[in-house]
Amino acid sequence: MMDSEEASIRQMPKLLTLEERVRTFNEVNLGFNEDQAQKEAARCLQCPKAFCTSGCPANVGIPQFISAIRNGDYKRAIGIICETNSLPAVTGRVCQVEMQCEKACILNKKRVPISIGLLERFVADIALKKGWKKLKCEQSHGGKVAVVGSGPAGLTVAGDLVKLGYDVTVFEAFHKPGGVLVYGIPSFRLPKDVVEKEIKTLEEAGVKFVTNVFVGKTLTLSELFKNGYEAIFIGIGAGAPIILNILGINLSGVYTANEFLVRTVLMKAYLFPKYDTPVDSGRRVVIVGGGNTAVDSARAAVRLGAEEVTIVYRRSEEDMPARREEVLRAKEEGVKVLPLVSPLRFVGDENNHITKLESVRNKLTYIDKTGRPTPISIEGSNFFIKANMAILAIGQRANKAFTQTIPEIKLDRDGYIIVNYESRTSLNRVWAGGDIIGGTATVIQAIGDGKRAALNINKTFDKSVR
Amino acid sequence: MYTILDKVQLAEGIFKVRIDAPLVAKNWKPGQFVVLMVNEAGERIPLTIVDGNSNDCTISLVFQVVGRTTMLLASKNAGDKIFSILGPLGRPSEVKKYGDVVVVGGGVGVAEIFPQARALKSLGNYVIGVVGARTYSRLVLVEELKSICDEIHVCTDDGSYGYRGFVSDLLKRLLEKKDTIGYVYAVGPVQMMKAVSEVTRDRGIRTFVSANPIMIDGTGMCGVCRVIVGGEIKFACIDGPDFDAHLLDFDTLESRLKTYTQRESEVYQKFKGCEYDG
Numbered sequence: 001m002m003d004s005e006e007a008s009i010r011q012m013p014k015l016l017t018l019e020e021r022v023r024t025f026n027e028v029n030l031g032f033n034e035d036q037a038q039k040e041a042a043r044c045l046q047c048p049k050a051f052c053t054s055g056c057p058a059n060v061g062i063p064q065f066i067s068a069i070r071n072g073d074y075k076r077a078i079g080i081i082c083e084t085n086s087l088p089a090v091t092g093r094v095c096q097v098e099m100q101c102e103k104a105c106i107l108n109k110k111r112v113p114i115s116i117g118l119l120e121r122f123v124a125d126i127a128l129k130k131g132w133k134k135l136k137c138e139q140s141h142g143g144k145v146a147v148v149g150s151g152p153a154g155l156t157v158a159g160d161l162v163k164l165g166y167d168v169t170v171f172e173a174f175h176k177p178g179g180v181l182v183y184g185i186p187s188f189r190l191p192k193d194v195v196e197k198e199i200k201t202l203e204e205a206g207v208k209f210v211t212n213v214f215v216g217k218t219l220t221l222s223e224l225f226k227n228g229y230e231a232i233f234i235g236i237g238a239g240a241p242i243i244l245n246i247l248g249i250n251l252s253g254v255y256t257a258n259e260f261l262v263r264t265v266l267m268k269a270y271l272f273p274k275y276d277t278p279v280d281s282g283r284r285v286v287i288v289g290g291g292n293t294a295v296d297s298a299r300a301a302v303r304l305g306a307e308e309v310t311i312v313y314r315r316s317e318e319d320m321p322a323r324r325e326e327v328l329r330a331k332e333e334g335v336k337v338l339p340l341v342s343p344l345r346f347v348g349d350e351n352n353h354i355t356k357l358e359s360v361r362n363k364l365t366y367i368d369k370t371g372r373p374t375p376i377s378i379e380g381s382n383f384f385i386k387a388n389m390a391i392l393a394i395g396q397r398a399n400k401a402f403t404q405t406i407p408e409i410k411l412d413r414d415g416y417i418i419v420n421y422e423s424r425t426s427l428n429r430v431w432a433g434g435d436i437i438g439g440t441a442t443v444i445q446a447i448g449d450g451k452r453a454a455l456n457i458n459k460t461f462d463k464s465v466r
Numbered sequence: 467m468y469t470i471l472d473k474v475q476l477a478e479g480i481f482k483v484r485i486d487a488p489l490v491a492k493n494w495k496p497g498q499f500v501v502l503m504v505n506e507a508g509e510r511i512p513l514t515i516v517d518g519n520s521n522d523c524t525i526s527l528v529f530q531v532v533g534r535t536t537m538l539l540a541s542k543n544a545g546d547k548i549f550s551i552l553g554p555l556g557r558p559s560e561v562k563k564y565g566d567v568v569v570v571g572g573g574v575g576v577a578e579i580f581p582q583a584r585a586l587k588s589l590g591n592y593v594i595g596v597v598g599a600r601t602y603s604r605l606v607l608v609e610e611l612k613s614i615c616d617e618i619h620v621c622t623d624d625g626s627y628g629y630r631g632f633v634s635d636l637l638k639r640l641l642e643k644k645d646t647i648g649y650v651y652a653v654g655p656v657q658m659m660k661a662v663s664e665v666t667r668d669r670g671i672r673t674f675v676s677a678n679p680i681m682i683d684g685t686g687m688c689g690v691c692r693v694i695v696g697g698e699i700k701f702a703c704i705d706g707p708d709f710d711a712h713l714l715d716f717d718t719l720e721s722r723l724k725t726y727t728q729r730e731s732e733v734y735q736k737f738k739g740c741e742y743d744g
Contacts, residue, residue, distance in 0.1 A: 173685050175503055175550035212552045214685055218489045241689045243699050249692075250699075250718040252725040256689035262682050267509065276509040276534055277682075278726045352721035401686040401704040 010112045011040040015329075022302055022333050025187045025270055029093070029325075032115075037122040041069040044114050047106055052116060055104030058085045058448040062101060062116055069119060078127040081120060084451060086156045089128055089194045091444050092121025094185060096292075098324055100444070128197045135205035138165035143461050146171060146229040148215045148402075151179020152443045153235030153434030155198065156450025157457070158207045164458055168207045169229070173214040176266065179237060181443070183266035184258075186296050188303070189326070216405030221430070231429050231457045234417065235450065238435035239399030244288070244392060248346030253280055253354035257293045257393035264300050282389025284308045286357050288343050289393030290320035295327055297391045298335045309334065310385060312341040314362055314375045338385075340364070342377060346390060356384045398436065412438065423453035431457055467547040471524060476606040477599075479531045480574055481540050482516070487525050490553045494518035494525060496581030497559030497676065497708050501684035502527070503550040504538045511535050512681040512703070514578040514653075515554060525553075528577035528606070533731075555684045556707045560674070561585040564648035568640070569615070570662050571597045572633050572654025576606050578676060582651050583614045592616050594647075596640065598633040602626035634661035647671055652711065656720040663711035673711040677702045679719055680726070693719050 014030040044066045052062040068077035081088045097117035105113035143166045147154045150172040158168045181195045241256035263269040267277035285301040290313035317339040340362045362375035398415035410418045410426035416438030423431045433449025469486045499514045517526040571579040576597045598621035599605040620628035621636045650673040652662040659675040666673040679691040686704035694715035
């Protein structure tokens with residue numbers, strides 16, 4: 001048994017050296033080694049009432065998998081996780097654990113919650129390396145399912161249904177499957193080989209991936225039904241960046257985070273000119289927003305060689321929705337965070353290229369319905385931030401390019417697809433999940449949605465087709 | 467992968483390729499485009515679909531060599547493969563019976579007005595083509611367009627063929643003589659489309675242009691193709707590419723197009739050098 005002092009020590013993962021971090025896109029957090037994982041697992045109190053599991057949107061059996069780790073049975077541990085979470089090597093890296101399972105952990109009362117995310121990643125990485133994730137599939141019964149979008153929701157549906165003997169095809173508009181996992185989250189937080197391995201696992205189990213298909217345009221939903229698909233899952237993501245309606249928004253050098261990250265992450269602009277897609281290598285970069293996308297953009301800008309990277313956020317730093325850990329890492333890498341600041345307009349030069357951002361300082365007032373204080377601007381506090389590149393990372397809205405092609409589907413006021421408790425849309429044999437149903441925009445929520453949809457698609461088939 | 471079935475050089479630096487792309491060919495409508503990647507390390511560029519045939523499952527694209535990607539594409543031949551083609555993207559053009567209409571094409575834009583010219587003609591419009599290029603050797607598809615249009619007017623900037631001047635000048639002369647034109651559709655360089663819109667603005671002639679901003683995904687996701695239309699932000703890839711010329715802010719469209727000019731030309735020069743070194 002460990003003494004109580006040791007038991008209270010939360011294991012810290014090894015990190016890449018700062019020097020290497022600021023000039024490469026290599027993964028920063030190197031995770032736990034086996035010794036650390038064992039020590040961390042030993043700290044778990046194995047609460048009979050698992051608050052951690054309730055805190056997880058996918059309800060992963062956390063105490064159970066940690067117990068398996070303690071017993072050295074990593075294969076069993078990954079089996080437990082995969083019952084409810086199909087992408088543990090991804091979620092173990094990108095989950096907002098401090099707001100979910102680790103927040104709910106009883107030890108969080110003493111500020112030393114179990115490092116659940118890193119334990120999940122530890123076993124998930126072993127499983128990927130050893131090929132334990134090979135899916136056991138029931139014999140095919142010919143039920144044909146089309147999955148639209150290959151992000152975390154779509155991959156989850158595909159994995160769950162292929163295991164149940166379905167013939168699953170995933171359609172992706174980009175030239176590479178993975179959705180936000182390949183175009184959005186940079187490799188310093190989520191290495192692309194992790195995603196590729198997850199996709200390969202599905203392919204080996206029989207899932208077909210068809211890229212370069214924008215469902216609704218390249219192939220319509222009715223064509224999919226005509227082609228014999230009996231159920232369709234829509235997991236296309238929110239898919240449209242919110243654009244601030246302020247002066248100078250169309251200057252060159254003003255990017256949405258989506259554009260900046262697609263160029264950098266998916267199109268590999270950081271390897272330009274080996275890869276053909278360019279990206280501005282701004283010297284002074286200002287990022288607007290406070291979420292993970294803002295922080296990812298800032299850290300990518302550092303790695304592209306920016307000299308000064310500043311995040312402006314309208315509320316206080318504590319209110320930033322980004323993961324604490326990532327904000328900390330960003331600061332270590334030289335990113336400045338300027339809280340309580342709102343952008344007013346971008347100013348450009350004679351070539352319509354951005355030169356500065358006029359901003360205003362805010363003070364916080366009453367608590368709004370999201371539980372956060374509302375910022376209001378302080379009159380006369382305007383100031384300029386020099387910048388030759390700006391990145392807007394202020395969130396997503398529903399992209400209507402797909403839903404416009406099926407006007408019969410019921411949408412909410414903001415254009416998100418409405419689903420019922422079984423993930424069903426208003427269209428017969430069409431289910432949906434992930435960001436397009438207006439969820440919380442997290443990978444784990446999308447996985448949770450995918451699980452529910454797959455379950456209900458299967459239930460429907462049990463009744464009707466099979 | 468998508469196979470090139472044939473490639474024709476139309477003029478100096480301008481090529482037409484016919485590509486096997488059954489799904490795009492089937493659902494394509496005039497005004498739509500594809501986003502194409504020549505190879506896996508390539509960039510994604512938008513190209514207008516100038517023709518599509520659902521019987522032989524092919525689409526035709528016309529492009530001018532302006533940078534590395536188009537140069538790479540020009541180096542491909544019949545039988546070669548294209549890594550990625552996504553489409554048909556964008557909203558189809560609005561094509562109606564107006565009576566007398568003018569389709570205006572400048573440079574490689576001459577090829578891009580073909581689908582509209584054909585569609586407008588098939589609805590019974592009297593279709594007038596006004597086309598031009600910098601010089602005679604850059605002029606494309608004039609004879610082919612003649613077979614679709616009821617009349618055709620040609621110009622070159624240097625006077626080496628037809629009227630000497632810009633298509634906008636030629637259009638102005640035409641409109642001074644003919645006051646029955648109900649619709650103008652123009653495709654070409656930004657300054658050309660802007661000049662055309664100025665010519666038709668005072669006369670109140672409904673005018674549409676095909677905006678040609680930089681694009682990446684082409685599905686409304688990245689926002690790089692945003693343009694200002696009547697003071698509102700629109701995405702050319704999903705709200706366009708056709709926009710009312712009298713509402714489109716041509717100046718920011720043009721300046722945003724130039725974002726990467728310097729970096730790209732450095733690479734292009736280097737790449738061109740390699741090619742010539744053999």
